[in-house]
Amino acid sequence: MLRRRTVLAGAALAAASGALPAPRTARAATSGAPVRIGVLNDMSGVYADYQGPGSVVATELAVKDYGGQVAGVAIEVKSGDHQNKPDIGAAIARRWLDLDGIDMILDVPNSAVALAVADLCRQKNKVFIGSGAGTAALTGEKCSPNTVHWTYDTWSLAHSMGKAVVDRGGKRWFLIVADYVFGHDLQKSVTEAVQKAGGTIVGAVRHPLGNADYSSYLISAQASGADVLCLANAGGDTTTCLKQASEFGLNRKMQIAGLVVNINMIEPIGLKDAQGLLAVMPFYWDMNAATRAFAYRFQAAHPRHQMPNDMQAGCYAATLHYLKAVAKLGSAEDGRAVVAAMKAMPTDDPLFGKGMIRPDGRTIHPVYLMQAKSLAESRGNWDFFKLVGVVPADQAYRPLNEGHCPLVAG
Numbered sequence: 276m277l278r279r280r281t282v283l284a285g286a287a288l289a290a291a292s293g294a295l296p297a298p299r300t301a302r303a304a305t306s307g308a309p310v311r312i313g314v315l316n317d318m319s320g321v322y323a324d325y326q327g328p329g330s331v332v333a334t335e336l337a338v339k340d341y342g343g344q345v346a347g348v349a350i351e352v353k354s355g356d357h358q359n360k361p362d363i364g365a366a367i368a369r370r371w372l373d374l375d376g377i378d379m380i381l382d383v384p385n386s387a388v389a390l391a392v393a394d395l396c397r398q399k400n401k402v403f404i405g406s407g408a409g410t411a412a413l414t415g416e417k418c419s420p421n422t423v424h425w426t427y428d429t430w431s432l433a434h435s436m437g438k439a440v441v442d443r444g445g446k447r448w449f450l451i452v453a454d455y456v457f458g459h460d461l462q463k464s465v466t467e468a469v470q471k472a473g474g475t476i477v478g479a480v481r482h483p484l485g486n487a488d489y490s491s492y493l494i495s496a497q498a499s500g501a502d503v504l505c506l507a508n509a510g511g512d513t514t515t516c517l518k519q520a521s522e523f524g525l526n527r528k529m530q531i532a533g534l535v536v537n538i539n540m541i542e543p544i545g546l547k548d549a550q551g552l553l554a555v556m557p558f559y560w561d562m563n564a565a566t567r568a569f570a571y572r573f574q575a576a577h578p579r580h581q582m583p584n585d586m587q588a589g590c591y592a593a594t595l596h597y598l599k600a601v602a603k604l605g606s607a608e609d610g611r612a613v614v615a616a617m618k619a620m621p622t623d624d625p626l627f628g629k630g631m632i633r634p635d636g637r638t639i640h641p642v643y644l645m646q647a648k649s650l651a652e653s654r655g656n657w658d659f660f661k662l663v664g665v666v667p668a669d670q671a672y673r674p675l676n677e678g679h680c681p682l683v684a685g
Contacts, residue, residue: 309349310607312338312594313377315367315392316407318356321485321511322384324539324579326407326586328354330382332576333587336569337594345598346605353377357388359484364388365395372399378607379404379597382590384509386410386429386457390417397421401610404597406589409457409509409535411464411673414637418680420611423618425638426589427557429460430673432534433507435555435666437468439644440503445530449501450479451492451516453508461507461534477501486512489519502529509535514543521548537584541647541659549659552647557640557671558585558626559660565625582657592624593638630668635680642671 314334316326331354338350353375357364364383371377372395380396383389384407396403397419404423405413411430413422448469452458458481466476478499480492493516496504504525506513513533517540520526526548533540536554560570560582569591573583583591600616601607614636622630622638630640644664652661675683 307348308376309351310345310598310601311351311353311375311377311379312597313368313371313375313380314352314354314382314590315357315364315371315380315388316354316382316384317359317510318354320359322359322407322509324581325510325537325584326382326384328578329573329581329583329587330407330590332573333583333591334381334594336572336576337591337598341595341598345601346607350598357383357385359385359388361385361387361391365391368392368395372396372401378402378601378610379613381593382407382586384408384586385455386412386460387455389413390456393417393419393422396610399610402597402607402613404593406593407586410460411678412456412460414633414635415673415678415680418635418678418682420682421614422636423593423614423632423638424636425593426586427535427642428637428672429457430464431642431671432555433461433464434468434673435642435644435671436505436532436534436553437465437474438472439555439664439666440530440532440553441469441472441474443530445503445532446474447477447499447501448474448503448505449477449496449499449529450505450507451489451496452479452481453512454481454483457509458507465505465507465534474503482508482512484512487515489516490523492516493520493523493525497523497525497528504529504531506531506533506536514540517552518544518548526551537586538582538657538659539584542581542657546648546650546653546659549647550649553663554645554647554660555642555666556585556645557642558583558588559643559645559662560584560588561658561660562643562662569626588626592622592626595624596620596622596632633675634683635675635678636682637672637675637678639668639672641668642666 355367379402389408411428532553618632645660
């Protein structure tokens, strides 16, 4: 499924957005062709509610807030459904880059698809920004001068959660893992983090993508003697697993930690079954006035009137920063030059605040430890989490010298 939306030049800034006004352009693009952004994700499958149309909405809001044009040309946003299949994702990306004039591909949940798209963007010298993508390999051995990894990664989620939960007394862990690159990365990282913090992994099981029945996995978790059940999966898999864990009563016997949890997972199962769940995320819609202002605009524009999660917020923030770099250069033609300009400028937006992009392409910002509220604590729909801890930006991501990125000297 492909669709195109053109955001007309001169769109007014929404007063409540908190977004920065569009900067002056450096010089007009010589070709006169629009700057084209392709949002590539799962529009119809297990991740559709977690990125899907919401990532397109967030990207379009960023384009609108920027002013609808950059370097003297209009900005177009196009979307595609990769169906969680690397061959389909790569085919869409190749067509976009070869035939449709796409300058930047954004979002791309599913690590296998993200790695394929990142490689294509490097070959074609265009920009890839992973917001929904999870694998830390994008800023490690698979890093690229054409890639920026914006919102989160498997190392950050696992290490932030592992240390925080062990420090809170959760010593014995059982892992339920999605059986593909993303889940494997999470399992490796959380095992390292838990053991480093003094905990133990007492067992782990792997499940296929889009699994419907977790009963055998949950029975194994219950029999393991673990005091922490860690879900190293995402999207609909996490939602289904959480709901079934509650039906088994595991949330009353074990601390449940979800490595990739956001508000979209709480809505379908409800706080009664989710209360006490621990999660780590770099953005939550109700953190401050600026995040709330964006969230209400997003909700009004979303086809299902959902609130934004961190990955959708990442599409907004990354698009703003990308457009600033294009404006600085006066053109989107040279992807490596655009990414270099993005790295040279501090990041600063109303959703993630001030930060930076490291030489390996990793965007640096704080990560927050959140806990699902009790029914008594919640003020109503979408009021699902409370802040219980902060991982500072300089501790939230893998140290630069440990990633083995070829772009990093030494």
